[in-house]
Amino acid sequence: xxxxxxxxxxxxxxxxxxxxxxxxxxxxxxxxxxxxxxxxxxxxxxxxxxxxxxxxxxxxxxxxxxxxxxxxxxxxxxxxxxxxxxxxxxxxxxxxxxxxxxxxxxxxxxxxxxxxxxxxxxxxxxxxxxxxxxxxxxxxxxxxxxxxxxxxxxxxxxxxxxxxxxxxxxxxxxxxxxxxxxxxxxxxxxxxxxxxxxxxxxxxxxxxxxxxxxxxxxxxxxxxxxxxxxxxxxxxxxxxxxxxxxxxxxxxxxxxxxxxxxxxxxxxxxxxxxxxxxxxxxxxxxxxxxxxxxxxxxxxxxxxxxxxx
Amino acid sequence: xxxxxxxxxxxxxxxxxxxxxxxxxxxxxxxxxxxxxxxxxxxxxxxxxxxxxxxxxxxxxxxxxxxxxxxxxxxxxxxxxxxxxxxxxxxxxxxxxxxxxxxxxxxxxxxxxxxxxxxxxxxxxxxxxxxxxxxxxxxxxxxxxxxxxxxxxxxxxxxxxxxxxxxxxxxxxxxxxxxxxxxxxxxxxxxxxxxxxxxxxxxxxxxxxxxxxxxxxxxxxxxxxxxxxxxxxxxxxxxxxxxxxxxxxxxxxxxxxxxxxxxxxxxxxxxxxxxxxxxxxxxxxxxxxxxxxxxxxxxxxxxxxxxxxxxxxxxxxxxxxxxxxxxxxxxxxxxxxxxxxxxxxxxxxxxxxxxxxxxxxxxxxxxxxxxxxxxxxxxxxxxxxxxxxxxxxxxxxxxxxxxxxxxxxxxxxxx
Numbered sequence: 113x114x115x116x117x118x119x120x121x122x123x124x125x126x127x128x129x130x131x132x133x134x135x136x137x138x139x140x141x142x143x144x145x146x147x148x149x150x151x152x153x154x155x156x157x158x159x160x161x162x163x164x165x166x167x168x169x170x171x172x173x174x175x176x177x178x179x180x181x182x183x184x185x186x187x188x189x190x191x192x193x194x195x196x197x198x199x200x201x202x203x204x205x206x207x208x209x210x211x212x213x214x215x216x217x218x219x220x221x222x223x224x225x226x227x228x229x230x231x232x233x234x235x236x237x238x239x240x241x242x243x244x245x246x247x248x249x250x251x252x253x254x255x256x257x258x259x260x261x262x263x264x265x266x267x268x269x270x271x272x273x274x275x276x277x278x279x280x281x282x283x284x285x286x287x288x289x290x291x292x293x294x295x296x297x298x299x300x301x302x303x304x305x306x307x308x309x310x311x312x313x314x315x316x317x318x319x320x321x322x323x324x325x326x327x328x329x330x331x332x333x334x335x336x337x338x339x340x341x342x343x344x345x346x347x348x349x350x351x352x353x354x355x356x357x358x359x360x361x362x363x364x365x366x367x368x369x370x371x372x373x374x375x376x377x378x379x380x381x382x383x384x385x386x387x388x389x390x391x392x393x394x395x396x397x398x399x400x401x402x403x404x405x406x407x408x409x410x411x412x413x414x415x416x417x418x419x420x421x
Numbered sequence: 422x423x424x425x426x427x428x429x430x431x432x433x434x435x436x437x438x439x440x441x442x443x444x445x446x447x448x449x450x451x452x453x454x455x456x457x458x459x460x461x462x463x464x465x466x467x468x469x470x471x472x473x474x475x476x477x478x479x480x481x482x483x484x485x486x487x488x489x490x491x492x493x494x495x496x497x498x499x500x501x502x503x504x505x506x507x508x509x510x511x512x513x514x515x516x517x518x519x520x521x522x523x524x525x526x527x528x529x530x531x532x533x534x535x536x537x538x539x540x541x542x543x544x545x546x547x548x549x550x551x552x553x554x555x556x557x558x559x560x561x562x563x564x565x566x567x568x569x570x571x572x573x574x575x576x577x578x579x580x581x582x583x584x585x586x587x588x589x590x591x592x593x594x595x596x597x598x599x600x601x602x603x604x605x606x607x608x609x610x611x612x613x614x615x616x617x618x619x620x621x622x623x624x625x626x627x628x629x630x631x632x633x634x635x636x637x638x639x640x641x642x643x644x645x646x647x648x649x650x651x652x653x654x655x656x657x658x659x660x661x662x663x664x665x666x667x668x669x670x671x672x673x674x675x676x677x678x679x680x681x682x683x684x685x686x687x688x689x690x691x692x693x694x695x696x697x698x699x700x701x702x703x704x705x706x707x708x709x710x711x712x713x714x715x716x717x718x719x720x721x722x723x724x725x726x727x728x729x730x731x732x733x734x735x736x737x738x739x740x741x742x743x744x745x746x747x748x749x750x751x752x753x754x755x756x757x758x759x760x761x762x763x764x765x766x767x768x769x770x771x772x773x774x775x776x777x778x779x780x781x782x783x784x785x786x787x788x789x790x791x792x793x794x795x796x797x798x799x800x801x802x803x804x805x806x807x808x809x810x811x812x813x814x815x816x817x818x819x820x821x822x823x824x825x826x827x828x829x830x831x832x833x834x835x836x
Contacts, residue, residue, distance in 0.1 A: 161471065161474070162474050164471060165471040165474045165475070166474075166476075168471070169475055169476075171475070171476070172820050172821075172824070173476075173479055173547075173551075173570075173574060173820065174478065174479050174573075174574065174820050175478050176475060176476050176477045176478030176479070176551075177475050177476040178475045179471060179474075179475055196836070250698070250701075253698075253701065253702070253707075254705075257705055257707055258645075258705075258706070258707045259706075282644060282689065283644060285644065285707075287707060288692050288693050367698060369693075370692060370693050370835070371686050371691070371693075371694065371833070371834055371835035372835060373835070374834075374835035374836040378835070378836035379831075379836045381836070382831045382836040383831070384544065385540035385541060385543070385544050386540055386652075386827045386830075386831055387824055387827045387828050387831055388823075388824060388827070389824065389828070390476070
């Protein structure tokens with residue numbers, strides 16, 4: 113967000129003095145914010161408070177749940193399910209890195225080299241959103257099917273031997289393994305990486321590249337010193353938009369994974385809907401939220417930008 | 422319009438407006454916004470509010486009084502069902518049995534297919550039921566364990582037996598006695614859902630798979646075996662394989678069954694625990710053999726002759742989907758009449774011919790044979806005596822058992 117300074121204007125006679133803004137005017141911005149704030153209060157703050165309350169309750173459906181300030185739920189949940197937390201962060205982190213590696217060149221191409229193909233390519237990036245998340249994920253079950261062409265090729269070139277040795281795949285199959293889950297995550301969140309990258313790359317004035325060339329910078333140096341720093345807002349918001357939802361996702365782990373690939377989203381879902389342990393489910397959600405918040409804060413501090421897109 | 426108004430403002434006014442938005446006292450700086458929202462959050466997040474929202478204990482309802490029922494004044498009812506669980510005309514526009522019901526009784530049925538998953542559906546209606554509110558549904562169709570839970574929590578209405586002459590007479594003996602609803606006071610089954618072993622003969626190279634032991638131990642199936650995320654089917658079938666009766670087992674038996682399955686997970690024999698999505702895996706052969714629901718098997722066989730099924734010698738588990746009237750529903754009497762209607766033989770046959778699940782109505786065979794003689798012979802729709810004898814149902818669980826067992830099962834399947 114850039115703040116434009118108001119151009120200096122000479123005060124007209126009879127105009128209100130600047131230092132005494134009428135109350136009604138001062139309230140204008142808040143009035144404008146009201147719909148958004150109300151929306152957030154009803155659909156974000158209230159559920160959040162409700163969940164916070166649930167997380168310190170004890171009880172059962174029969175006897176009802178009462179707030180007993182039972183904070184031990186948090187510790188129990190964390191010590192019980194830390195492997196799933198770590199796995200979620202690992203999978204989401206890997207998927208984010210892969211998205212960046214795949215998305216950056218593509219966004220670069222669309223922004224600078226695509227010419228008249230630019231709009232078409234952008235539509236293609238967004239096109240998967242025209243089908244449902246579930247269908248897209250299920251499609252990967254066909255793509256990665258045992259003995260299907262993809263798995264055959266990967267097996268023939270020895271790729272599966274390596275991943276199998278690393279514990280990412282299981283013998284000669286990809287489905288129901290960590291690799292399948294990370295692949296699904298990467299695929300599903302790729303557009304969230306590409307679009308912010310594209311917007312920030314597209315804003316870069318091509319003349320800067322020419323100027324760098326004029327100053328005898330090699331293309332690699334131009335990229336490192338000009339393009340990359342200027343596209344950092346895109347990188348940051350792209351990684352956030354990918355990492356945050358990916359770490360809470362459970363659909364990919366459910367459909368493409370197996371028992372040893374369950375992520376924290378699966379645990380929350382199962383605690384909430386199957387086991388009916390609402391306090392644990394709520395506590396897990398809060399822990400996940402805290403972890404993501406801390407991770408993101410540290411990341412933004414280090415990436416040194418507050419300028420998101 | 423905006424244009425016009427802007428033009429009317431003097432330059433000074435414009436400037437003042439800009440200043441007030443960007444750097445005046447009322448300016449919406451990030452700091453002031455944070456201050457305001459922070460104060461709000463503190464106020465809202467106060468401990469008092471936190472302790473204010475608990476979940477009230479489940480309310481016991483002992484058959485609502487007739488005066489609460491609006492059936493006589495309002496000739497209508499809302500029926501929530503699973504998808505593909507009602508006969509539909511070829512063009513997909515009408516539902517013949519439902520329309521015939523409306524024609525005969527004048528009761529309009531608002532039919533919605535909003536149940537996809539028991540646990541999710543319970544998550545959806547639980548807050549309203551817990552708060553003692555009407556869910557907006559007069560009739561719901563849920564699997565037996567969930568029906569048992571809803572009845573246990575006092576969230577179902579007792580049905581008037583005098584309105585259920587056909588249902589009482591025609592309910593097949595296999596489903597008559599259930600420990601969670603003695604005398605069928607609250608619920609009537611819509612369908613029976615046998616859990617059998619299905620296999621893809623192409624993927625097993627013609628080998629027959631007919632026991633849970635084989636699923637868990639046969640090395641030729643390694644990594645290509647599926648079990649169901651439905652706890653009662655997976656554990657129930659394993660209990661039977663261990664020689665225990667899912668109708669009366671102990672904690673130790675349960676642990677033994679879960680331990681047996683855990684071994685299958687640890688040695689990577691079991692590929693996945695699945696919901697309905699096993700069907701495509703089985704058809705492709707990614708899953709060579711698995712536990713499967715009989716209704717799915719019939720549908721899969723229609724498209725793929727390689728799909729076979731086997732009834733384990735140790736027996737199998739049959740679940741049921743059950744109709745019940747949730748607490749506070751306004752049209753209990755209308756809903757009860759609809760239940761009874763589906764126990765009339767011709768209606769039951771028409772439904773069974775379409776949905777291909779075990780029909781809980783005794784004596785439906787002759788009527789079904791009139792529609793499709795092949796279906797009438799299929800033991801997965803009308804179980805013969807040998808098959809019915811092997812059927813078991815999973816016993817009902819107390820609240821503590823349910824939580825403990827689901828927790829253990831969740832560990833097994835990784836979440």
